[in-house]
Amino acid sequence: MKPFYIDYPQEKVEEHRHVYRCVYCKILTTTINGLLENHSKDCLYRKQQTQQDRLECDSKSSSKHFEPHSADEVD
Ligand SMILES: [Zn+2]
Numbered sequence: 001m002k003p004f005y006i007d008y009p010q011e012k013v014e015e016h017r018h019v020y021r022c023v024y025c026k027i028l029t030t031t032i033n034g035l036l037e038n039h040s041k042d043c044l045y046r047k048q049q050t051q052q053d054r055l056e057c058d059s060k061s062s063s064k065h066f067e068p069h070s071a072d073e074v075d
Pocket of ligand 1: 046
């Protein structure tokens with residue numbers, strides 16, 4: 001997991017100067033504050049990141065189970 005999630009697509013808020021929000025959930029960047037859980041629950045970016053974290057977690061745990069030494073016992 002990343003400590004901060006700041007690589008989500010942002011768009012400028014028309015009514016305000018220097019104010020940006022997430023393209024998907026329209027929540028202001030100042031409200032999100034770099035935290036994934038501050039995006040809306042159905043935000044596409046949040047879903048993508050959550051999925052990515054799960055995948056990284058899976059690959060880490062599966063590599064732990066793999067033992068290269070077991071190949072010696074086969075012969
Ligand atoms: Zn969002």
